[in-house]
Amino acid sequence: MAMTFDFDAMVSNAREAYGEELYKMAKEGKDFVFTYSDNIAPSSSAGKLLKEFPERCFNMGIAEADQVGASAGLALAGCTVFSQVFGPFLPLRATDQIHTDIAYNDVNVRLIGTHSGVTAGGGPTHNDIADLALYRAIPNLTVVVPADAGQCCKFIRASMDFVGPMIIRIDRAGSPNVYAEDYELEIGKAIETIAGTDAYIISCGSNLHQCLLAAKTMQEKHGVSVGVLDMHTIKPLDTDAILRVASKTGNIVTVEDHSINGGLGGAVAEVLCENGYQGNFRRVGMPDEFAILGPVDAIYHYYGMDCDGIVATLEKMLKRQ
Structure with a gap:
C-alpha cells in the first residue's frame, strides 16, 4: 500500500x-x-x-x-x-x-x-x-x-x-493525507499501513501520519523496523490484528488524540492482558489532566503525541537512545 x-x-x-x-x-x-x-x-x-x-x-x-x-x-x-x-x-x-x-x-x-x-x-x-x-x-x-x-x-x-x-x-481539519492510492476499507478490520519486524504502533485518526513519520525516523536513525497499524475501527476492535502484531514483535505502542484512559490504548491493553501478552507496551495520548492552551501542534508536542514524542517513546522502550 x-x-x-x-x-x-x-x-x-x-x-x-x-x-x-x-x-x-x-x-x-x-x-x-x-x-x-x-x-x-x-x-x-x-x-x-x-x-x-x-x-x-x-x-x-x-x-x-x-x-x-x-x-x-x-x-x-x-x-x-x-x-x-x-x-x-x-x-x-x-x-x-x-x-x-x-x-x-x-x-x-x-x-x-x-x-x-x-x-x-x-x-x-x-x-x-x-x-x-x-x-x-x-x-x-x-x-x-x-x-x-x-x-x-x-x-x-x-x-x-x-x-x-x-x-x-473526525478532527477539525488540515491533517495530511495518509493513503496516496485507493485501497479496500472494511469496517472492523485494521489496515497494516506499514509492516514492521521490531515494533508496532497502533493508532487511528489524525495521529496516524505522525506515527508514519516516527516509523520512518526510527528506520533512518536506528535501523529499527517499526510497523504501523491503522486501527480505524475502535468498536468492534480488530483483536486478531492486535494479537498478530504483538506476537510478531513483542513491542507495542498505542497513539491517540484522546485520554489514555478508556480509549484506543485502553482497548488494546485489555486485549493484550486477556491473552497473556508478556511483551512491552506503552500508551501515548492525553494524560489524566485538562490540556494546556495552544494550537494543536503545540499540544501534541507538549504531551509527546507528535513524531518526536513517539520516537522518544519507542527509543526508551527499545533502549535505542
Whole structure:
C-alpha cells in the first residue's frame, strides 16, 4: 500500500470531505436525511447539500441533545440519518440520547462528531478527549475514526448500507493525507499501513501520519523496523490484528488524540492482558489532566503525541537512545 510523506503537499480536510461525499450521494439518488448543528457555513461542501436538497436537511441550532433525539425519531420512521454535531458537545451534552434513543433502539443513525481530541483549538472546555471511553461502553455502537479525508469519504459511503448506529469521529481539519492510492476499507478490520519486524504502533485518526513519520525516523536513525497499524475501527476492535502484531514483535505502542484512559490504548491493553501478552507496551495520548492552551501542534508536542514524542517513546522502550 502506498502512503505519502509529502505532508506539505497532501493536506486533508475530513470536515469538508464528509459534506462533499454526502452531496455526491444525494446527487446519485441515495435516500438519507441530514441533521446538523448551527455551525455549517453556506460556502462549505455540506452547505451545498443544504442549498440543493433542503427538504432532507434539518437545522437543530445549538440543541445537540434534541438533535440526536430527533435523529433517532427520523430513523425509527424508516430513514437513514447522517447527523453532524460539534465534537465535544456530542458526548458531553447528548449522552442520554446517544445511549437510550440511538443505541438502545439500534437505529440507522450516523453521528458525525467533528473537532475530535484537542483539534478544536478552544481549550479544555472544547476538547473531546473522553468520548471513546463513553462510546466503547455503550452496546450496539460502531465507532470509526478516519485517518484522512479519503478514509472519511469511504466510511460515509460504506455507512449508507450499514445496519445499526455508528459514530464517525473526525478532527477539525488540515491533517495530511495518509493513503496516496485507493485501497479496500472494511469496517472492523485494521489496515497494516506499514509492516514492521521490531515494533508496532497502533493508532487511528489524525495521529496516524505522525506515527508514519516516527516509523520512518526510527528506520533512518536506528535501523529499527517499526510497523504501523491503522486501527480505524475502535468498536468492534480488530483483536486478531492486535494479537498478530504483538506476537510478531513483542513491542507495542498505542497513539491517540484522546485520554489514555478508556480509549484506543485502553482497548488494546485489555486485549493484550486477556491473552497473556508478556511483551512491552506503552500508551501515548492525553494524560489524566485538562490540556494546556495552544494550537494543536503545540499540544501534541507538549504531551509527546507528535513524531518526536513517539520516537522518544519507542527509543526508551527499545533502549535505542
